[in-house]
Amino acid sequence: MPELPEVETTLRGIEPTLRDQRIAAVTVRNPSLRWPVPAEIKRAEGQRVLNCRRRAKYLLVELESGGLLMHLGMSGSLRVCDAGDAPRKHDHFDLALDSGRCVRFNDPRRFGALLWWDAPAEDHVLLRDLGPEPLSEVFDGAHLRRLSRGRKAAVKSFIMDSHVVVGVGNIYASESLYMAGIHPSRPAGRISTARYGALAAAIRDVLQRAIRHGGTTLRDYLDSSGRPGYFAQELLVYEREGLPCFQCGAPIRRRVIGQRSSYFCASCQR
């Protein structure tokens, strides 16, 4: 479910509840996630939250010593509630705060994660080999161009590779390639510097706009206060198979690339 804008929206939602608070209890109801929730997660109890941040689609809660690493997977969500609220189906764990408030993780498909890290978090095996943040200074067309040399994989798979750039999931990959006029099946190594400049700008633009809209709710994404994201109404190609292209009127096509549905206009994208 969540791509970078949805994770960023979730972060902004839970941050005021967590920051500077002390974690009263970590209650694990169902440790069965992508990896079993480790027992050492209890080390969070009694510690104060120094900072909350995002790296790629991971959420990091920094404590006085060590911290939490969370991932929403495909169907995970974090909700702010009261510690006494009755848990629902697929509620996996709670972070109860001294304030009486609670951050609760729900994940039907169990692809999400809750792990412990010891400082520095950037050295964690899940984080250390990640590419740059798409909204950072170092991400630009020259970066894409450099990493793409000699690569024959489809450009859509290339920009979804977290070693290349993080946070570009299935929705925003299709959207940004449409905005840049690049066919998603084009080999990554056969794209000019200028076109990669346009693609980097499109990725940055679509992610920033999606964040402003609170993310994209297609089926079930809700933010930390239970509200949907409103970027779905701004989507240009995603899940618009057969509908007319907004630029030329030709029907939007769907094709599976790297086992993921991809949407594009065959006449506007080359």
Add this chain to the structure above:
DNA sequence: AAAGACACCTGTCCGC
């Protein structure tokens, strides 16, 4: 090193 397939799960929707 790079590319692709597969795995992990539940819920929903659609056709028969």
Add this chain to the structure above:
DNA sequence: TGCGGACAGGTGTCTT
């Protein structure tokens, strides 16, 4: 109404 199959905002791991 039930059942099977396709599909879903991710990503680590294994095989070519």
